[in-house]
Amino acid sequence: MPDSVKIAIVGSGPAGLSAAGRAAATGVSHVLLEQRDHLSDTIYKYQKGKLVMATPDVLPLRSDLSFQIGIREEVLGTWGTQITGLKANIRFNSEVTAIKGEKGNFELTLSDGSAINAEYVVFAIGLQGNIRLLGVPGQDREWVQYQLNDPDEYSDETIVVVGAGDAGIENALALTKQNSVIILNRGSEFVRIKQGNLTAITTAIEKNQIDCIYSAETARVDDDGIVVKTPQGETKVKCDRIIARLGASPPRKFVEACGIKFPNADPSSLPELSAQYESNVPGLYVIGALAGYPLIKQAMNQGYEVIEYIQGKQLKPADEPLLEQKFAKIPGNRSVLEILALIQGSVPLLSGLTTLQLREFLLDSNVHVPRGGDVIFERNDYTNSFYSIVDGEVNILIDPEDETKVISLGKGAFFGEMGLLSGRRRTATVMASMPSLLIETPRRSMIKLINSVESVKRVMDEAAVGRQIQTYIAPGIPLSDLQELIQTVKVEKFGQGEVLFREGEAGDCLYLIQRGSVTVSREVGGKEAVISYVAAGNYVGEMALISKAPRSATIRAAVAVEALRLDGGPFQALMARNEAVRRTIEARYRGRMLQNIESTEQPEAGGIIQFLIEQGLGEATDVLLIDEALCVRCDNCEKACAETHQGTSRLNREAGPTYQTIHVPTSCRHCEHPHCMVDCPPDALRRNANGEVYITDSCIGCGNCERNCPYGVIHMAAKPRKKPGLLQWLLFGRGPGPGQAVSGKWGPDSKKEDGGPKKAVKCDMCKDVTGGPACVRACPTGAALRVEPSEFFKVVSSGL
Amino acid sequence: MHQSILVFRNFRYLKWAASVIAAAVVLYVFHSPEYGLPNGGTWLGYVLGTIGAVLILWLMWFGIRKRRYGTGGAPVEDWLSAHVYLGLALIVIATLHTGFQFGLNVHTLAYGLMMIVIVSGILGLMAYIRVPELMTNNRRGMTLTQMMHEISDLDTACRETALSLGDEINQIVLKAARDTRIGGNVLRQLSGNDPNCATRQANQAVRHLADHAPQVQAEGFRSLLGLLARKEELLARARRDVRFKAFLDIWLFVHVPLSFALLAALMAHIASVFLYW
Structure with a gap:
């Protein structure tokens, strides 16, 4: 007969621990399931004496456990004492392998085969995932470890590293300094690892610094070593220590297996949650890093709140005062809820967000109330935030020469997405034309939103295409005139080094580089030689369309590239229709032609460009x-x-x-x-x-x-201490001189653990x-x- | 693009220095003191002496300025370009200040020290102009540390290859690894060479022994000789690198201490002129 509780909390990180603390404090029946034999594994694995920060400072803490900036040992110690004091029901060594059932009657299966019944389940499993174990007898021996904090801790040992991924290789290389290392590779060569690691490990093996056993499967771990199966048979490798780096199964897989949906396959996307952290499966709640809140304080607050919500209590979210502060400059003295409704009602882009997402979005954002004539940002600024217009109107000054040429955007529209896409300078100055209410969102929050809310991504993509064509190819042409061209646009992605098109091919399209950059190269003396470089916000491929000759050069992605592919037909039609567009494109064509001729005269310039591109x-x-x-x-x-x-x-x-x-x-x-x-x-x-x-x-x-x-x-x-001034050093030799290493007396404050x-x-x-x-x-x-x-x-x- | 300090800002500081020199020469040519020949004691002598003393102080201030980071003002390149040209102008200004009167006294001592400092500066300037490119070409994309690592790797490889070639060869190879030196005292660094290079001696010895080696060891000898030759080539490059770095640095060991000696002599010169004349 399985144990039965009201709330099962999975994971004992800050979120889960705080939830268990709240459950214990309110006397609700609960269990906290932790797969390890200690609490908060992620923090537990921090190196000794690491300082744990308590940002954001402005966010108040809402939890039965206390938390402030301090070293790892203090933080864990405090939590340990407090959670024991609260008499929370904790089960260690209890990995949850499956969850079945529905709200009011979930059944959680644990790795030891036992089961727990729970009315509600709270996921607080973080992002670290379950570390894969060796999966053979003896995998739990004390000297078999699945992580390596400080390679310098070990010396004069024979160490077997299992796993030939990046982590395994990096550990093996670091350990060779003081130990004899053997690496076990399941394959016959090293694949899917970073180039740098590949070079380093092959050199180390060639020089006999590391022994490698290929095609090796682990059979078991004995008292004095590891038994390995190879095509030649079983052999025992004697060793003092085994470090297995076999990766981790991402937590998302497990969560999805429980029925929780993610909006798309992007690894950064987050599960859709209600304002009370409930997922699409009723009764299943997600909090903490997995829900998109990676900071300890946020996670602890959510742990507290989720238990309150489950018990049917109403609670103002902990961020309420922060939002009130943010909204203070909005005229009209409205409540937070009213303003949230106003924003969601006026900006279609944000209408598909859940309340939780909107709150989070606004917490990261800034509210601006510009007067008519205020500049929002200048052309050529490097800022990459994104703006939504809740009320009012802005003018985009599309021609730096002529201030009267503007495009107006009204209530509900957005702008600033071009900088976000290309990562380059602002293409135009934007000015408020009347008193307005704008929301400015930083790049990271916007990217998070795009990856998490399908509707936002779709709207952004559509708008971006039109605006980019308007900005970079056909300035001043109304969108209605470009519809035919826009319809043919496809967004294509190219990996570094991939070819957009080759010299000599027939040209039937034009590429507008939306993100990244490309190199232009031509065949010179049988070799491909780079002649120039084209950055985001420019187009390539117009030459073949104008001259109707084959492509005159090869275009290759210098870094990962996203490009808009515009069909030749509608583009030529646009040129035929519009004199101004035709003239700009022809001028660019002549410029490119001259450049092609010059570059054949100067092959050394191409060599420099190629070299610099290779350096990133x-x-x-x-x-x-x-x-x-x-x-x-x-x-x-x-x-x-x-x-x-x-x-x-x-x-x-x-x-x-x-x-x-x-x-x-x-x-x-x-x-x-x-x-x-x-x-x-x-x-x-x-x-x-x-x-x-x-x-x-x-x-x-x-x-x-x-x-x-x-x-x-x-x-x-x-941060080191302040050292004496230059003249004191020059005349009296006090302290380290300019640029000299600061250590000892002048180094970081050694009174703080780990040197500050x-x-x-x-x-x-x-x-x-x-x-x-x-x-x-x-x-x-x-x-x-x-x-x-x-x-x-x-x-x-x-x-x- | 990049510009050398000599042509910097279209020779701005050369023009400054040239105007100062021209003015000094013109004044000197038309200067006829009431008594005797032109010298440091006439009004022009005092003017040139003051200019010279101020220049020396300002030139020495460069040592402070280049270590004051993040203070705004003109970039260090401006300072160095001006330092070079105005320092050269000092030759003319100070010489005219002497009125070509020299003797065995503190005044001529100050003048002599100043000239040594300036000449060492000129040598430094020549090194700065010539050496960087030689250094880059010599390095062929490697840093000195990388060369050292590769040399040490070659040592290991030599020892492994030598294992199958008998005791004598092993001793030679070990000695080559143990006794090879890069750098050393000033002269050794500046020569860029080691006449008693242990690796070169080992290479010769191994070559000699290879001539009499049995057939079975031929392969081993060939690869050992290849490794030693590669090591010698790297050693030569590393030593040249040390040599170039020494060229870039050595003049400063004259330039800076003698500047301070000059400063002391200058103070003695000024004090004695005002106190005892």
Whole structure:
């Protein structure tokens, strides 16, 4: 006979724990199911002494457990004591493998075969997923581990690493420094891993630093080693330790198996939930990171609230005061609920959102009440937020030369999506034409919304096509005139290096680059040579349409590209109909033709472009280059960077590749679509109007951005103490000199555990430093140069 | 695009320096003091001396300025370009200030120190113009650390290959790994060469032994010689890299300390002129 409770809570992270705390405090029958033998596994696995942040500061905490910024041990210790004090009913080592039934009568099957009956189920399982175990006898031995926090903890051991994915390889490589390592690969070669890891592991195997057993299946774990099945038979590998990195099954799969729906296959999409966190399956609730709330405080609040809701209590959400504050500037003194209704009623784009989604959307957003004539943003700004018009009207100034040429957008419309799509500068200035009410939403929240709400994605896509054609190809032509062309448009995606079209093919269409950038190359002497580079917001392929000759060049994606494919027929018809469009396109055609001729005269320019594209400059907006013919290797650039940024240089001059004398040091390129922004829990990575991508103080030090940056330009560093001034060093030798490493007495405050909180640091283009980038200003010989790649490529193609 | 400090801002600071020099020369040519020949004690002498002293202080301030990061004002490249041209102008200004009177005294000492500082600066400038490109070409896309890593990898490979080739070869290879040095004292760094390079000696010895090696070891000898040759080539490049870096740095060891000696001599010169004359 299975146990029976009212509420079963799955997962004991901050959300689940807080829910269990509330359930215990209110005396409702409940059980908290945790698959490990300890609480809050994700935080438990943080490294020792890691500081756990409590952002956002403004959000009040609503939970029976307390939580404030502190080191991992304190936070876990407090929760442990409090949850015991509350007498919550916790079952450890209880992985839920299946859920059947319906509201009022769910049956949860556990991994040990037992079952629990519950009227309601709360999912608080986070995003980490279930780590896959070896699945053979002996997998639970103490010296078999499924994670590796600090490879330097082990020395002089023989360690077997099971799993040849990125995680396994990275662990194996890190362990070779002090240990003898054997890696087990189920396949006969390494596949589906990062290029860098592939090179590193094959070199390490060649040099006998690591032994690899291929086509190896684990049979069992004995007292002194692991037994492996290979095509040659079973062998025992003696070892002191086994580290298995077999990946994790994503929690989404399990949740979907329970009947909870996600709007689409995008990995960032979130389940649809009611304002009370209930999913499409009545009685099943989802809270915490899996519901899209990755911060501890949000999760704890939801844990508390969900138990209240299940018990039928009404409760103002914890974010109510925040919304009140946000809405304070809206005239008319209306309540939060009234304003939410007003917004949803006036902006069709947002009408498909659930109340929960709308609240979250507005929490991230800002409310603006511009007067007539106020500028919302300027052309060429780098901001990438998105605006919805709740009330009033704005004018888009489409012609920078002529202020009278405007497109007006009224109540319910939206704008700013072009910057969001292309990651590039604003294409036009927007101005309020009367007192208005606007909502400005940051890029990340908008992307989250697009990926989570199908209707938003559809509306955005449709509008974007028309507006892009209007902006980039046919300025000033009303949408009604473009309908025929718009109907033929298809959005096509190309991976890095894929070809949009080839030289010599017949041309029947034109591509408008919506996101990413492409290279233009031609065959010169039997080899494909790059001649130029085209950034988002431009089109390619018009030459063949005008001349009716075969394609004169090959177009290749320099980075991941999204392009609008426009059919040739309607495009030619548009040119025939409209004199202005024809003239602009013909002018561009002549420009391209000249460029083609010039480029054949200057093959070396193509070599430079190709090299820079290979270094990822195709997605950069601002990059540091060093002319090695001038660089005297004094490292004053690095010193300047360290001195203006709390002692840590964000650039490494010497590292990075060189072509002829152009050197690309390891430093931030301020990508169009920054990889670092992808998965930042507190949304601390921002881009400001001049384009610099920087990290705000709300960084919680999780290291996601460091891992996501493909260029290795983000580090985790603690803030050192203030050191003595320059003259004190110069005259009396006090403290470390300019650019010298700060450690010991002048290093980070050692009284704090782990030397103070480590936070992510990266180049911010010296946005707060007088005079601009310190690296360039400190270069005595003028070798360092910051360039915007698209401008730079123009200079290169027209001769250095 | 990138511009060298000499042509920087279309020779702005060269023009400044040239005007100062021209003015000084013109004044000097038409200057006829009441008593005797032109010298530091006439009104023109004082003017040139003051200009010279102020210039020296300003030129030395460059050391402070280039370490003051994030303070705004002109970029360091402006400062260096001006430092170079105005420093050169000092030759003319100070020489005219002396009125070509030299002797064994603190005044000529200050002048002499100043000239050494300027000449060392000119050498530094020449290094700055010539060496960076040589350095890049020599590196062929590798950093010095990468070269060191590869050299150490080659050492390991040599030892492994040597295992099948007998004790004598093993000793030679071990010695080559142990005793090979890159860099060393100043002269060694500047020469970019090691006349007693252990790897070169090993290479010669192995080549000699290879001539008498039995057939079964031929393959082993061939690969060992290949590895040693590659290592020698890398060593040569690494040593050249050290040499270039030394060229870029060494002049500063004259330029900076002597600037301070000059400053002291200059103070003595000024004090003695005003106190004892």
